[in-house]
Amino acid sequence: MMTKYQDEHLTLHTDYYELNMMYTYWKKGLHNRNAVFECYFRKLPFDNGFAIYAGLEHVVDYLENLKFDDSDIEYLREYGEFDEGFLAWLKDFTFSCTIRSAQEGDIVFNEEPIFQVEGPLAQCQLIETAVLNIVNFQTLIATKAARIKNVCEDDPVLEFGSRRAQEVDAALWGSRASYIGGFDATSNVLAGKLFSIPISGTHAHALVQTYRNEYEAFKAYAETHRDCVFLVDTFDTLKSGVPSAIKVAKEFGDKINFQGVRIDSGDMAYISKRVREELDEAGFTDAKIYASNDLDEKTILNLKMQHAKIDVWGIGTKNITAFDQPALGAVYKMVSIEDERGNMMDTLKLSNNASKISTPGKKQVWRITNNKENDKSEGDYISLFDEDPREHNSIYMFNSQYTYINKTVEDFQAIPLLKDIYVNGKLVYDLPTVQEIRDYRASNLDSLWDEYKRILNPQIYPVDLSSKLYSHKMRYIEKVRNDINNIKVGE
Numbered sequence: 001m002m003t004k005y006q007d008e009h010l011t012l013h014t015d016y017y018e019l020n021m022m023y024t025y026w027k028k029g030l031h032n033r034n035a036v037f038e039c040y041f042r043k044l045p046f047d048n049g050f051a052i053y054a055g056l057e058h059v060v061d062y063l064e065n066l067k068f069d070d071s072d073i074e075y076l077r078e079y080g081e082f083d084e085g086f087l088a089w090l091k092d093f094t095f096s097c098t099i100r101s102a103q104e105g106d107i108v109f110n111e112e113p114i115f116q117v118e119g120p121l122a123q124c125q126l127i128e129t130a131v132l133n134i135v136n137f138q139t140l141i142a143t144k145a146a147r148i149k150n151v152c153e154d155d156p157v158l159e160f161g162s163r164r165a166q167e168v169d170a171a172l173w174g175s176r177a178s179y180i181g182g183f184d185a186t187s188n189v190l191a192g193k194l195f196s197i198p199i200s201g202t203h204a205h206a207l208v209q210t211y212r213n214e215y216e217a218f219k220a221y222a223e224t225h226r227d228c229v230f231l232v233d234t235f236d237t238l239k240s241g242v243p244s245a246i247k248v249a250k251e252f253g254d255k256i257n258f259q260g261v262r263i264d265s266g267d268m269a270y271i272s273k274r275v276r277e278e279l280d281e282a283g284f285t286d287a288k289i290y291a292s293n294d295l296d297e298k299t300i301l302n303l304k305m306q307h308a309k310i311d312v313w314g315i316g317t318k319n320i321t322a323f324d325q326p327a328l329g330a331v332y333k334m335v336s337i338e339d340e341r342g343n344m345m346d347t348l349k350l351s352n353n354a355s356k357i358s359t360p361g362k363k364q365v366w367r368i369t370n371n372k373e374n375d376k377s378e379g380d381y382i383s384l385f386d387e388d389p390r391e392h393n394s395i396y397m398f399n400s401q402y403t404y405i406n407k408t409v410e411d412f413q414a415i416p417l418l419k420d421i422y423v424n425g426k427l428v429y430d431l432p433t434v435q436e437i438r439d440y441r442a443s444n445l446d447s448l449w450d451e452y453k454r455i456l457n458p459q460i461y462p463v464d465l466s467s468k469l470y471s472h473k474m475r476y477i478e479k480v481r482n483d484i485n486n487i488k489v490g491e
């Protein structure tokens, strides 16, 4: 049954101001002017050294269903701001933009375009809100998950966050983003079904409370399941929880696959060591100790420092809500617009805050890897779209803020980050499976020096402008300032 709130498409999932602008463009005959917008974030989340890009599949799903249906038109008509001509134009709307984007699982950095839209101005404007909404959230969560996985190293990490996520979509797409970021499975069954992510689950305190006795509860569970992980902290972990788990494991022997026990409270370093001793003494040296309870990368690192005997990590709230930084600030800025004579004019947004001045022009991002350094990344090189660093034998890279920090790289490879996803409204990109994306993320991380990967005070990865783009930006800043100085408002 369809509920009142279920919609087949997200076309009206846009800020009203986008429609306001579209109306002005349409009324003034500017709606079909060619425009280019680019999406980038200014600061890496969690002070991490990199971000993991995610969200493209959801963006594609959104764009594939982008249309104004009768109920949308009716709603806008009732609202009363737009005339019938505009509503008729919306009704006939078909998406025809070209989109270039990083691929999910790509490592991306601040200040570089990760998503680019080119096409009729009004269309570019419409999709801003949804694109940012999706990419900001999923990239944030994939990056948080990558930080957590980083400290867990080869230990399995399970995603437990659905009950604490910011509602349903965040739980589902957040599970997927966590898997892309490096988690190994999710407890969310629908996420497993929708995205083909491995699912996993133990049991909660309620099972033990139902039997009012750990031994009876574990026995009942063992009678009804082959794989068994017993939650041992409902009443007393060391006095009754672990002894009951061991008793049931011994009684059932090969009839069950006793995988281990889960602890969910108390001093996890102390308790895990004691639990390990008990399990080993009973002969269950392969049984794993699972831990959950408000864990994040900092607590996990600390627990590892204390030599806690934890093998599997269950992570909920802190990951799925990106607890320490609940939003990524990617923005969507116009970089070029067609003028009345049909020429593309690059454009920028000035700001008193130097870090907020945008870089004009349609661009490409090149990942520069050094053949001599085992294909490790030297940095990212942002060029104007028609530049191709592969045509040269060496590449000059410099910091655009401190230009004396520079280097010339020879024997390099330049790999374009922005790939064609849509060409003139047609999807030309084969969406990879989530497993492929996860593997791709892992291989991308291999090409990053460890100095950028540590979770505390990582080195800053170079994201440089080409000489041509740098001069272009300086020229435009100068030009816009001059133009403003020459304007006399009110004349």
Ligand SMILES: Nc1ncnc2c1ncn2[C@@H]1O[C@H](COP(=O)(O)OP(=O)(O)OP(=O)(O)O)[C@@H](O)[C@H]1O
Pocket (backbone or CB within 6 Å): 264, 265, 266, 267, 268, 269, 270, 292, 293, 294, 295, 299, 302, 303, 306
């Ligand atoms: N040895 C440890 N070192 C550092 N942090 C720990 C250690 N043991 C547990 N923690 C963390 O400290 C916090 C303790 O939380 P809290 O005191 O609420 O747990 P609890 O009272 O034992 O369990 P709960 O309230 O969930 O029943 C959790 O985030 C947990 O992951």
Ligand SMILES: O=P(O)(O)OC[C@H]1O[C@H](OP(=O)(O)OP(=O)(O)O)[C@H](O)[C@@H]1O
Pocket (backbone or CB within 6 Å): 160, 161, 163, 164, 204, 264, 292, 293, 294, 295, 314, 315, 316, 317, 318
């Ligand atoms: O702690 P998180 O990282 O968010 O992981 C998810 C939590 O969900 C469950 O607890 P539950 O909601 O049943 O309550 P609890 O906190 O009292 O254990 C589980 O036992 C974890 O503690």
Ligand SMILES: O=C(O)c1cccnc1
Pocket (backbone or CB within 6 Å): 160, 161, 187, 200, 201, 202, 203, 262, 292, 314, 316
């Ligand atoms: O499977 C579990 O142990 C689990 C799932 C969700 C939340 N907490 C624990």
